[in-house]
Amino acid sequence: MSARTPEPCDIPATNHDGETHFYVNGWKCDRHSPWAAKGRPKPQPGPGLPAGAWTTPSPLSDSRVHDDRAIASGKRRSSPQTYRAAQAAVDHTTT
Incomplete structure (x- = not known):
């Protein structure tokens, strides 16, 4: 021992x-x-971490924008309803 x-x-x-x-x-x-x-x-306690120290931007909102653009351009497969909604979301005009 x-x-x-x-x-x-x-x-x-x-x-x-x-x-x-x-x-x-x-x-x-x-x-x-x-x-x-x-x-x-004796050290005094400080203010601590900033309020946004533990918040991480979500990649979901950014990926949804790219998905809408891909669907609206026809580069990504989707249902006809989703295709029309994505075109309306990105203000895609057809001629």
Whole structure:
């Protein structure tokens, strides 16, 4: 069995304060965190990610436009009703 020396925040003790967070060097309380070891103040939470960070444009709407054009031009097979609707959607005029 391998034994290791416990890190400062592995065992609850009275000299720990604040919440524990996971850092690159393991779980640390506010007193033993990397920023406290460098003598810096506790970092404040930022504004977070922008509102559109997790929104991805859907390729469906773009592909529907191309499908309508392909159907209206006759390059893609479809029913006669779909063909007429696609022609009307892309303002295709016949002579």
